Each structure stands twice: as structure tokens, then as C-alpha cells.
Amino acid sequence: MFDLIVIGAGPAGISAAFEAKKAGLKYLVIEKGLIGNTVYNYPVGLTVFSTTNELEFNEGDLNSAREKPTREELLSYYVRFVLDNELNVQTEELVTDAERLGDHHFKLTSDKGEYEARNVLFAIGAMDYPRKLDVKGEDLPKVHDHSRET
Numbered sequence: 778m779f780d781l782i783v784i785g786a787g788p789a790g791i792s793a794a795f796e797a798k799k800a801g802l803k804y805l806v807i808e809k810g811l812i813g814n815t816v817y818n819y820p821v822g823l824t825v826f827s828t829t830n831e832l833e834f835n836e837g838d839l840n841s842a843r844e845k846p847t848r849e850e851l852l853s854y855y856v857r858f859v860l861d862n863e864l865n866v867q868t869e870e871l872v873t874d875a876e877r878l879g880d881h882h883f884k885l886t887s888d889k890g891e892y893e894a895r896n897v898l899f900a901i902g903a904m905d906y907p908r909k910l911d912v913k914g915e916d917l918p919k920v921h922d923h924s925r926e927t
């Protein structure tokens with residue numbers, strides 16, 4: 778039984794894991810892709826629009842060459858942060874179901890197993906779940922709702 782299961786290892790999930798560890802909780806992060814998966818899917822070489830100080834978890838620890846980091850700098854920062862802080866993150870595991878069994882008692886099902894937790898945090902972002910416009914033509918192959926290399 779975990780105190781906390783976090784779904785998603787984007788910046789929100791990583792930050793939650795960091796705080797959970799500091800608080801001494803028994804926690805687990807389950808990520809369907811890789812650490813920082815949304816950033817991983819940014820176009821290669823992209824410079825993000827936020828400045829370094831707006832993105833780093835601790836002041837001064839995201840060292841980028843310029844004021845704004847590139848996709849690669851940000852991604853390596855997130856991976857390094859998880860490894861350096863020994864955060865408990867399981868990647869390439871999709872959470873498929875979450876069920877409330879009782880007060881502060883949840884069952885999570887993934888494509889690799891089942892887990893029980895007192896609390897569940899959905900840090901799944903918005904990028905993977907686009908709001909469709911429900912208009913003619915949006916299902917055409919040339920119409921995209923995700924950032925993808927062309």
C-alpha cells in the first residue's frame with residue numbers, strides 16, 4: 778500500500794515526487810512514456826519560451842547555455858533531477874484504470890500490474906488529451922493535435 782501514487786512524470790509529477798520523498802511518504806510515479814515525455818515530444822532543438830528560472834525546481838540548478846533552455850537541456854535536466862534525487866519513477870507503464878475502494882483507498886491498474894494507494898495524484902498534463910473541435914476534416918491525416926516532427 779503506497780501513501781501516494783503519482784500518474785505522470787512531467788514537471789508536475791516529478792515535483793510531487795520530490796516533495797513526497799522529502800515528506801517521507803511511500804510513493805511511486807508511474808509514467809507511460811519516458812521521464813518528461815511531453816518535452817521529449819517537443820520538436821528537436823526547440824528553444825522553449827520560458828526562462829530557466831521559471832522552469833527549474835531549485836534555484837540555479839538548470840544550467841542552460843542561454844536565458845531560455847532548449848528541449849534537450851530541459852529534458853536532460855528532468856532526467857538528471859529524477860536520478861540525482863533517486864525518485865521512484867517507473868517508466869513505460871500505462872495506467873489504464875483508477876478505482877476508489879473506500880476512503881483514502883484506491884486501486885490503480887496499469888498494463889503491467891495493480892497497485893493500491895491511499896492517495897492518487899493525476900499529473901497527466903493536457904497534451905495527451907486534446908480537446909477535439911468536432912468539425913469536418915479534423916480526422917484528415919494532415920491535421921494534427923500533437924506536436925510532431927514532420
Ligand SMILES: Cc1cc2nc3c(=O)[nH]c(=O)nc-3n(C[C@H](O)[C@H](O)[C@H](O)COP(=O)(O)OP(=O)(O)OC[C@H]3O[C@@H](n4cnc5c(N)ncnc54)[C@H](O)[C@@H]3O)c2cc1C
Pocket residue numbers: 784785786787788789790807808809810811812813814815816819820823825826827870871872873900901902903904905924
Ligand atoms: C512545443 C511546446 C513548447 C512548450 N513550451 C513551454 C514553455 O516554454 N513553458 C511552459 O511553461 N510550457 C511550455 N509548454 C507546455 C508544457 O510542456 C506543459 O505545460 C508541461 O509539460 C505540463 O507539465 P505537466 O507535468 O502538468 O504535464 P506533462 O508534462 O504533459 O506530463 C504528463 C505526463 O503524464 C504522462 N501520462 C499521461 N497519461 C498517462 C497514463 N494514463 N499513465 C501513465 N502516464 C501518463 C504523460 O506521458 C506525460 O509524461 C510547451 C508545450 C509544447 C508542446
